[in-house]
Amino acid sequence: MSARNVLARAHRLSWLVLIALVIAEVVTDLPGPGWTTTFLPAAVVAVLLLTTNALQARAGAPRGGPREPVEVAPPVTGRWSALNSPADKVPSHGTHVYGQTYAIDVVAEPEAADGAPQARPPFRWVWPVVRRNRDFPAFGAPLLAVADATVVVASDGQRDHLSRNSLPALAYLMLVEATVRTVLGAHRVLGNHVVLDLGGGTYAVYAHIRRGSLTVKPGDRVRAGQEIGRVGNSGNTTEPHLHLHLMDGPDPDAARGVPFTWRGVGVPANGETFTVDAVDAVDAVDAVDAGAAGDAGDDGDAPGRGGKRGVRDGRSGAVGGAG
Template sequence: MSVRTAVPAAMRLSWLVLLALMIGEFVTDLPGPGWATTFLPAMVVLALMVATTTLQARAAAPRGEPRPPVEVEPPVTGRWSALNSPADKVPSHGTHGYGQTYAIDIVADPETAEGEAPARPAFRPLWPLFRRNSAFPAFGAPLLAMADATVVTASDGQRDHLSRNSLPGLVYLMFVESSVRSILGAHRVIGNHVVLDLGDGTYAVYAHVRRGSLRVKAGDTVRAGQPIGSVGNSGNSSEPHLHVHLMDSPDLDDARGVPFTWRGVGVPANGETFTVDAAGARIAKARPGDVGGAG
């Protein structure tokens, strides 16, 4: 086992020991001074967390000049808006971890008649704290293979939680839920997901997939444009949306990001919409509005 895999494993074990000691302090009088049963284990956990973050960031950081963008098909149809786009910032999500240097989030943004409220619920400061996933037009939207590929990983057993698109919900997501998910590992951060081997050392990951929606399993081959699952709200996600990125390894803990461009669309910037239909794809500026966090 390498140092980069051993340290995260030690961190998770230390968390379990710390929680057991904390419970023990409430249930019984543990032998020894308090600093030895609570403070010292907490410092060990903190040191291992810092070491884990440092090792993961170092492993995922780009080396040398970035590869030319890989052109693939858009993974959805209909009208969508882009969030956290690499067209505006790299790394797009503020970290190179999990190979997401060039990751992008997209939310369904269907056209509405003049005078009608947008189909996608807006971010609210206080109320409602949470919304059901069915309130969002992205939930259940088909996901399409971006290229002819082989399925490496297909996992869709995690639940789709309620949205976190209010200020208290977003604070909870960022400072509580995301921390716990990070400790549990990449699969809890990206939620239900599928990883495709596109060939030439390039892999695509679709994150936050809807529970039970995957139509493929590891080892299957797919064709570009083939439905492979549905958009969900699992993992570290503020609302139903698709997080997708290309990387150079199927192992999220070992991958580096690979730039992409969608055929006929390019890389939409934050706040831009793009529409994909049977006739092809086009891109246009989105109307002004808030776009929330996604994740």
């Protein structure tokens, strides 16, 4: 067991002790002054929480000089918008924990028949407090393997909960649900998820997958572009979307993040839309396969500059919501 695994377990244990202290204060009549039975122990545990959290973040931070991004195929087709992108800041989600230093969230922004963008439900201050997943165009969208790979983890069974895209629902997520999921471990934060071994010490994590949609199991070999599941709303999330990141090991508690770039798309910035159609996805897969054989880069498309395999239209999408 690595030091990072130990820190993760210590952090979760600290949360459990703090919760137990709060419950004990409410339901029992402990002898002695309150500061000795509740306040002092809670203060000690709070310090442990802050310390283990800081040590986790430090242990998960990249080591050495800047690492070259790993080029992979896009994991989706259609028109999407990026949120919490490493193109804007690193760590993109405000933490190195779970190997998500360079993680990205994407939400579907499909076009209607008249060519206008099909709006997804906006964030609301109060009402409606929650929405059903079918109201979001990303829900049920196919997820594609970003490279030829071996399935290491294929975790299913967690429900797709209602959205958290209102102020009351978001407050519940941040103050209650996220804490509970943290205590229960990375698999509850990621929800239904898949981890692919891309080779060369690089692993891809797909999080928040729809329950019952997985088409793979541990040990399976998959081809780049193969469907592995569908977008869902399981785990620590506000709305249906894909959370994807690369890391240097199969265990999120012990891994460090690895930077990525999508063939023909690059790394879209926050609020930036990009489009990948089925033909473009096949071309990107072929290019990634060629790169694995040592022939990548001969077509002259610069990653992050669009090119013939993907389109980044630069129009602003929504900049909040997914977590």
